[in-house]
Amino acid sequence: MRPNSKKTISKKRTVKKESPAPKTHLLQKVNNLPKLPGVYLMKNTAGNVIYIGKAASLRKRVKSYFAAAPRDSRTLSRFLVPKVRDVDFIVTNSEKEALILENTLIKKHKPKYNINLKDDKTYYSLKVNIRHKYPRLLLTRSVKHDKSLYFGPYSSSAAVRDTITLLRGIFKLRTCSDSQLKNRARACLNYQINQCSAPCMRYISADEYKSAVDSVVLFLNGDTASLIRNLTKRMKEFSDTMDFEAAARIRDQIKAIKVTVEKQRVVTHKKGQNNDIIGAYKEDDDISVTVINVRGGSIMGLKNHVFLINRLSMSEVVSSFIKQYYHKEREIPREVLISNDIDDLQLIVGWLSERRGNGVGIRVPSKGQSKRIVEMALENAKQSLLNKRKLKDDINNKLQLVKEKLHLKNVPRIIECYDISNISGKLAVGSKVVLKDGAFDKGGYRRYRIKIKTEADDYGMMYEVLQRRLVRIEADGERPDLLLIDGGKGHLGVARRVLADLDIKGVDVVSLAKERRQRNGVKEERVYIPNQKNPIVISGLGAAFNILITLRDEAHRFAITYHKKVRGKSAIASIFDSIKGIGPKKKGLILAHINSLTEITKENLEQLKGLTNGDIANILEEVKGK
Numbered sequence: 001m002r003p004n005s006k007k008t009i010s011k012k013r014t015v016k017k018e019s020p021a022p023k024t025h026l027l028q029k030v031n032n033l034p035k036l037p038g039v040y041l042m043k044n045t046a047g048n049v050i051y052i053g054k055a056a057s058l059r060k061r062v063k064s065y066f067a068a069a070p071r072d073s074r075t076l077s078r079f080l081v082p083k084v085r086d087v088d089f090i091v092t093n094s095e096k097e098a099l100i101l102e103n104t105l106i107k108k109h110k111p112k113y114n115i116n117l118k119d120d121k122t123y124y125s126l127k128v129n130i131r132h133k134y135p136r137l138l139l140t141r142s143v144k145h146d147k148s149l150y151f152g153p154y155s156s157s158a159a160v161r162d163t164i165t166l167l168r169g170i171f172k173l174r175t176c177s178d179s180q181l182k183n184r185a186r187a188c189l190n191y192q193i194n195q196c197s198a199p200c201m202r203y204i205s206a207d208e209y210k211s212a213v214d215s216v217v218l219f220l221n222g223d224t225a226s227l228i229r230n231l232t233k234r235m236k237e238f239s240d241t242m243d244f245e246a247a248a249r250i251r252d253q254i255k256a257i258k259v260t261v262e263k264q265r266v267v268t269h270k271k272g273q274n275n276d277i278i279g280a281y282k283e284d285d286d287i288s289v290t291v292i293n294v295r296g297g298s299i300m301g302l303k304n305h306v307f308l309i310n311r312l313s314m315s316e317v318v319s320s321f322i323k324q325y326y327h328k329e330r331e332i333p334r335e336v337l338i339s340n341d342i343d344d345l346q347l348i349v350g351w352l353s354e355r356r357g358n359g360v361g362i363r364v365p366s367k368g369q370s371k372r373i374v375e376m377a378l379e380n381a382k383q384s385l386l387n388k389r390k391l392k393d394d395i396n397n398k399l400q401l402v403k404e405k406l407h408l409k410n411v412p413r414i415i416e417c418y419d420i421s422n423i424s425g426k427l428a429v430g431s432k433v434v435l436k437d438g439a440f441d442k443g444g445y446r447r448y449r450i451k452i453k454t455e456a457d458d459y460g461m462m463y464e465v466l467q468r469r470l471v472r473i474e475a476d477g478e479r480p481d482l483l484l485i486d487g488g489k490g491h492l493g494v495a496r497r498v499l500a501d502l503d504i505k506g507v508d509v510v511s512l513a514k515e516r517r518q519r520n521g522v523k524e525e526r527v528y529i530p531n532q533k534n535p536i537v538i539s540g541l542g543a544a545f546n547i548l549i550t551l552r553d554e555a556h557r558f559a560i561t562y563h564k565k566v567r568g569k570s571a572i573a574s575i576f577d578s579i580k581g582i583g584p585k586k587k588g589l590i591l592a593h594i595n596s597l598t599e600i601t602k603e604n605l606e607q608l609k610g611l612t613n614g615d616i617a618n619i620l621e622e623v624k625g626k
């Protein structure tokens with residue numbers, strides 16, 4: 001009998017986390033894996049998950065990696081297997097469940113050897129809430145099962161906003177909220193500027209408004225031929241009944257639609273065709289995937305995704321990409337065209353069809369218009385990969401130059417920059433910002449509320465911040481190559497002392513002093529490096545050194561933003577000191593809930609348990625007076 005007969009995904013089997021397991025122990029474990037569907041998680045010596053896969057039979061699949069003469073000759077296996085020290089697994093009821101779970105776990109663990117499609121907030125969809133009597137056309141990032149109509153996704157927010165403006169201008173749908181619609185005493189400015197037909201005042205009948213909504217839907221479905229036919233018919237009807245004003249209005253709508261449609265590039269002869277096209281291009285170990293969204297026969301979106309240094313095969317990349325791309329709430333078209341065959345085709349088709357509630361086809365086209373658009377996706381994937389590699393080479397050259405000029409031990413691929421912000425030692429905060437391969441890594445940003453109480457001790461504060469960060473250098477994941485300290489020689493000394501106190505070796509450290517203006521007005525940036533009395537003037541050394549200046553400015557901005565927030569809280573705190581009935585406990589409660597004086601309202605104070613009506617009245621009165 002199967003160990004888990006429940007509908008839901010079974011619980012994780014107990015697999016104890018161990019220190020680096022000997023290979024024999026690992027092989028023993030692999031040989032004992034269940035012959036059931038599930039997800040396996042491969043871990044390295046440090047216990048980090050480095051690869052996640054799914055299988056119809058866990059034992060068979062995982063064993064294939066470790067066999068003496070592996071049947072699995074993929075590049076991935078060669079790189080992966082020597083690094084694996086442990087394998088965890090989760091049994092599921094079916095391979096389809098395993099597929100869903102695999103996606104969720106990849107998102108959670110972000111394993112080094114999987115592709116990880118970042119949460120992309122840049123895709124937009126258009127929503128028409130057709131269940132309302134007077135629907136609106138809205139821009140949204142999420143597609144929900146709420147019986148509204150969704151169109152998209154569109155990858156260019158500018159283009160989609162233009163579409164909204166155009167459609168609102170032509171068909172004059174309302175933009176106000178449902179409650180505004182209900183409660184308006186008179187039409188708003190949108191009506192005055194001819195952008196809304198004012199259903200709030202019933203200046204348009206429900207039937208007429210509905211036909212405007214139908215026109216919008218036809219347009220967004222790409223069925224402009226039917227739309228123009230319908231509008232022409234209506235124009236004639238108005239004209240026959242001598243309503244020339246209405247007829248002229250429709251004539252203008254037809255004209256505007258024709259102009260817009262001509263601007264769109266039609267890629268298929270099949271009217272109203274909806275499909276996504278996925279093209280993957282590989283060069284060395286780098287892979288790029290382009291998705292083109294065709295809706296109503298026109299390209300509505302195109303997006304490139306580049307995965308540098310990836311050991312997966314093309315089949316695995318496209319298969320993984322499809323799973324992650326459609327794992328999100330996203331419109332699934334009837335057909336997905338792909339550039340190469342994939343693993344698990346039938347499984348993925350079944351899963352997508354289930355999600356769509358209707359049949360979905362996935363195929364590699366061999367001729368005609370479909371093949372041409374796949375080639376277009378491939379060309380885009382190739383160009384975006386070449387572009388990314390060029391950028392990478394460029395940044396590598398710059399970082400190499402920084403290494404040479406500043407006599408560093410490492411190429412500074414990961415730079416952490418630190419700054420302190422305070423007013424005469426009061427309300428002191430520290431910031432850490434990170435630059436990884438030339439790009440800000442916001443996930444690595446940290447802010448520190450400084451605890452030492454000595455006033456205006458910049459060095460002491462810097463020591464505290466660095467100590468608090470570096471004591472966790474192993475636990476926090478990737479080690480920095482370079483610490484960049486905002487400050488002069490003294491600050492550099494402090495950073496070196498922290499490294500020595502914590503016995504951290506192999507991390508470079510320099511400080512970037514405040515910009516100095518020379519007598520001739522030229523600004524000068526200076527870097528202090530260890531064991532050298534005079535700073536190196538980096539102004540004029542080229543764009544490579546702008547990396548350091550930009551990073552220092554970012555740390556400064558981040559510290560100041562936090563400092564202002566702390567100051568704001570402190571100002572609110574001092575107000576509460578004078579209010580009768582608000583002791584330290586209630587004060588703490590309010591401060592944890594409210595960031596600025598402008599945020600204080602009766603409603604949000606009422607949500608705070610422990611505040612009486614009297615407290616609320618006192619607070620509001622006090623705040624009003626400020």
Ligand code: SF4
Binds near residue numbers: 173187190191197199
């Ligand atoms: S005119 Fe009326 S219906 Fe139109 S947006 Fe303004 S308030 Fe809403």
